[in-house]
Amino acid sequence: MDYADIVRGKDHRSLARLISTIENDPGKSREIISSIYDMTGSAEIIGMTGPPGAGKSTLLHKVALGYRARGKTVGIIAVDPTSPFTGGALLGDRIRMPELAADPGVFMRSLGSRGYHGGLSRAVGDVIRILDAAGFDVLLIESVGAGQGEVDIFRNVRTSILVTVPGLGDDVQALKAGIMEIGDIFVVNKADRDGADQKIMELEGMIELDDASSWHPPVVPTQALFNKGIEELLQAIDEHEQYLATSGEDWEREQERSAFFLRDALHQEVEKLLKSRIDGAQFERMVDSISKRVNDPHSAARALLDEILDQ
Ligand SMILES: Nc1nc2c(ncn2[C@@H]2O[C@H](COP(=O)(O)OP(=O)(O)OP(=O)(O)O)[C@@H](O)[C@H]2O)c(=O)[nH]1
Numbered sequence: 624m625d626y627a628d629i630v631r632g633k634d635h636r637s638l639a640r641l642i643s644t645i646e647n648d649p650g651k652s653r654e655i656i657s658s659i660y661d662m663t664g665s666a667e668i669i670g671m672t673g674p675p676g677a678g679k680s681t682l683l684h685k686v687a688l689g690y691r692a693r694g695k696t697v698g699i700i701a702v703d704p705t706s707p708f709t710g711g712a713l714l715g716d717r718i719r720m721p722e723l724a725a726d727p728g729v730f731m732r733s734l735g736s737r738g739y740h741g742g743l744s745r746a747v748g749d750v751i752r753i754l755d756a757a758g759f760d761v762l763l764i765e766s767v768g769a770g771q772g773e774v775d776i777f778r779n780v781r782t783s784i785l786v787t788v789p790g791l792g793d794d795v796q797a798l799k800a801g802i803m804e805i806g807d808i809f810v811v812n813k814a815d816r817d818g819a820d821q822k823i824m825e826l827e828g829m830i831e832l833d834d835a836s837s838w839h840p841p842v843v844p845t846q847a848l849f850n851k852g853i854e855e856l857l858q859a860i861d862e863h864e865q866y867l868a869t870s871g872e873d874w875e876r877e878q879e880r881s882a883f884f885l886r887d888a889l890h891q892e893v894e895k896l897l898k899s900r901i902d903g904a905q906f907e908r909m910v911d912s913i914s915k916r917v918n919d920p921h922s923a924a925r926a927l928l929d930e931i932l933d934q
């Protein structure tokens with residue numbers, strides 16, 4: 624069976640094995656993505672990020688149930704850059720979400736930070752493409768707020784949701800500085816707590832200042848633990864999807880993504896080429912000459928590259 628057949632089969636165990644291959648074998652992962660790429664592009668991909676303990680998993684769980692009630696299949700990817708583990712990291716969530724874990728219409732996977740070639744965000748992107756190709760209607764990605772890595776991961780999603788909670792003082796500043804650029808929807812979870820209204824006002828004030836886009840990000844209060852605000856959040860996601868489709872931003876974003884993937888793939892191909900073509904002995908001679916200050920790293924690199932290109 625080839626990779627496309629495995630993905631088409633939608634068997635959860637086979638998908639899980641394929642994802643493990645992606646994690647462990649860069650060469651195979653390029654092959655897999657190549658053979659399924661034309662099957663991707665139809666999933667609704669939603670990212671959720673926010674500070675630790677904001678209630679992202681609880682919220683994601685409720686959102687997933689909401690989509691299941693609408694008859695849609697759901698893939699869940701939990702990303703934890705602070706955890707060295709993969710697979711097991713979601714165990715806690717599986718136990719907390721028994722009805723999802725037992726549901727054949729739901730696939731769950733977690734990704735930790737262990738030494739992925741090319742970084743965690745590339746691995747997340749590859750897993751997203753596998754589940755998209757497998758035909759899951761909705762993909763939900765949870766990630767702990769962590770700066771630039773977040774922005775890279777969220778390049779892969781269509782709608783990104785920034786989750787915050789009442790209080791937390793500085794986090795509006797942090798949102799403004801770092802990840803504001805990726806927020807399509809803002810959620811104030813734990814709205815049962817004091818200070819929710821003030822938090823909503825602060826966020827709305829911040830959004831007012833940003834007039835770069837014609838999309839006006841809504842601020843949605845939720846109480847994930849008590850199942851409140853979930854319908855409103857689903858509604859906001861629908862509206863953003865509609866905006867993407869009708870404004871043409873859909874295509875713009877797709878072009879940006881494609882350009883990013885192409886650049887990334889070029890880097891990988893060049894790296895592969897260098898590995899296979901560089902003459903080890905000559906490389907060592909260059910290292911010596913740089914150490915002795917007879918040569919400098921950039922000139923040496925250009926000389927090596929010229930030789931490879933001449934071959
Ligand atoms: N009061 C209140 N507590 C909530 C609400 N939503 C979630 N919680 C609680 O907040 C705690 C953290 O929830 P999680 O869903 O694990 O939060 P998280 O953002 O996924 O946490 P990490 O993945 O560890 O970053 C849990 O004890 C939840 O029960 C809410 O709306 N109100």
Ligand SMILES: [Mg+2]
Pocket residue numbers: 679680681765
């Ligand atoms: Mg969580």
